[in-house]
Each structure stands twice: as C-alpha cells, then as structure tokens.
Amino acid sequence: MNPEQWVEAVEGVMEAHRNAKNAPDIIRYFRNQFGSFGLKNEDRRKLTKQFIVATKQFSQKELVETIELLWSRCEREFQHTGMELIDHHRKKFDRSIKKVLQYMISHKSWWDTVDFIASHTVGHTFKTNQLRQEDLYEWNESDDLWLIRTSILAQLKYKSYTDWALLQELIIPHLDHKDFFIRKAIGWALREYSKTEPNLVLDFVENHTMSGLSQREALKIVNAGKMK
Incomplete structure (x- = not known):
C-alpha cells in the first residue's frame, strides 16, 4: 500500500462512519475553517488505529508524502490522523523531522493540531536532539504566530526537566504580543512550570x-x- 492508497483507505472508512448530525457543530467549533466527518476523537482513533499500524514499513519519504496528502484534504479528521501518524513514527526521523513538523504547524493551522504537535512531537524530538535549541529560536523569531506558540509550548510536559532559562528567553520577546494565542501560550507554559517551581514563576510574573x-x-x- 502506497501513501495515496493509504489515504484513500482512511478516507473510505471515515466516510462510511460519517456522522452528519455532529458535523455542523464541529465545523462551527472550528469557526468554519475546516470540514468534518462529524467524528469524535475517540471514534476516529478507533477507526484509524489499524491504518497507523499498517504504516510500519513506510519510509521517511512515504510518511512525508502521506502527511502532505492528509493536509490537502478538507475534513479536519485527516489532519488529526496525520499529527498522530507522525508522532507514532517520530523515531524514524533525524534532523529532517523539523521540515515536516514546520509544514504541519504552518499549514491549516489552529490550536487543535498545533498544541498536540508542540507538546507531544516537538517536545519528544527536542529531548532526543532531533530538534535543537536553534530550531526553537528560529520558530520563536518567526512572523508565524503558530510557530511562536509552538516554541513556547515545546517544554510543556517537561516538569523538572524544563530548561527554565530557555523558556524565559522564548517568552520574554513576546510579552507584549497582541494575539490571544500567544498570550495564552505564555500563561499556559508558566502555569505548567509553576506545578514544579511555583516561586520561580511567581518571581518571573x-x-x-x-x-x-x-x-x-x-x-x-x-x-x-x-x-488553601
């Protein structure tokens, strides 16, 4: 099965389980930016689990091609499947993962995909040196607010392993940013770290x-x- 056949098979099973009743509410939830099969996340995961397992032999090139095909589709469930596919195969990549992650973050961008990619795949691959500090700095200096948000949220799940100096360096340039999603990301990243180092966060604020x-x-x- 090649990437095109794989995506067509995924499309077939999701189409067969389309929930026309749920779809309008989901589309409105995403501010009419994307289409939807009306599938809840847990249902979509059950439907696509076998397909993700079936990509075990896919090469890096085939995985990237699959992502591009999924990102070309209208329904948001395709992008949700794609972000989970890459996270599943993240160990197959070396430094080349930056290019595909940046593509996913910068195209059809919204918080639902970006936050998963940032806190899961970017977070994991930064730990393993597939992504490096220079990459986070580059994204942080970008004009793309979703790349900025990703750089700030990359260490979200790190707890005591958080590089506090790095987090501050990524936050400080954007403290006066006007966009809601950047302001929210700053607060979220600090709040998560406050679970580990409340005094450092309080002092920073x-x-x-x-x-x-x-x-x-x-x-x-x-x-x-x-x-209390």
Missing part, C-alpha cells in the same frame, strides 16, 4: 510586564495554593 491574560493563566495554580 512579578518582575515582568505582561498581558492580564498571561498573568492570570500563569498564576492560577500559585494563587489557588495561597487560598
């Missing part, structure tokens, strides 16, 4: 000017602890 949204998000856990 007290010593830097940032949006109210970023500050509220950053201190949610810290402030909740103070109220």
Whole structure:
C-alpha cells in the first residue's frame, strides 16, 4: 500500500462512519475553517488505529508524502490522523523531522493540531536532539504566530526537566504580543512550570510586564495554593 492508497483507505472508512448530525457543530467549533466527518476523537482513533499500524514499513519519504496528502484534504479528521501518524513514527526521523513538523504547524493551522504537535512531537524530538535549541529560536523569531506558540509550548510536559532559562528567553520577546494565542501560550507554559517551581514563576510574573491574560493563566495554580 502506497501513501495515496493509504489515504484513500482512511478516507473510505471515515466516510462510511460519517456522522452528519455532529458535523455542523464541529465545523462551527472550528469557526468554519475546516470540514468534518462529524467524528469524535475517540471514534476516529478507533477507526484509524489499524491504518497507523499498517504504516510500519513506510519510509521517511512515504510518511512525508502521506502527511502532505492528509493536509490537502478538507475534513479536519485527516489532519488529526496525520499529527498522530507522525508522532507514532517520530523515531524514524533525524534532523529532517523539523521540515515536516514546520509544514504541519504552518499549514491549516489552529490550536487543535498545533498544541498536540508542540507538546507531544516537538517536545519528544527536542529531548532526543532531533530538534535543537536553534530550531526553537528560529520558530520563536518567526512572523508565524503558530510557530511562536509552538516554541513556547515545546517544554510543556517537561516538569523538572524544563530548561527554565530557555523558556524565559522564548517568552520574554513576546510579552507584549497582541494575539490571544500567544498570550495564552505564555500563561499556559508558566502555569505548567509553576506545578514544579511555583516561586520561580511567581518571581518571573512579578518582575515582568505582561498581558492580564498571561498573568492570570500563569498564576492560577500559585494563587489557588495561597487560598488553601
């Protein structure tokens, strides 16, 4: 089975399980930017699990071709399947993974795919040196807000392994950013790290000017602890 046949097979099974009742609500949820088969995530995963397993022998080139085909499709379930496909095969890639991840982040961009890619695949491949600090800095300096958001969220699940100095360097240039998704990412990244180092996060917030949204998000856990 080649990439085109694989995508057609995935399309066939999702089409067979299309939920016309759910689709309009999902499309509205994504602000009418994408189509939808009306499938809930858990249902889509059950339907596509066997197909992802079937890509075991796919080469890097075939995986990249598959991603491009999935990203060319209208329904959002294709991109959700693609992000999980690459995460499943992330160990097959070397430094070349940057190009495909950047493509996925920068095309048909919205928080649902970007946040998964950032916190899962980017997070994992940064740990294994498939992605490097220079890549996060490059994305952080981009004009693409989704690449900026990804650079900030890359260490989201790192807990005590978070490079605090790096996280600050990625956040500080964007403290006055006007976009909701960047402000939210700053607060989210700080909030997650506050679970590990609340005093460092509190000190950072007290010593830097940032949006109210970023500050509220950053201190949610810290402030909740103070109220106990």
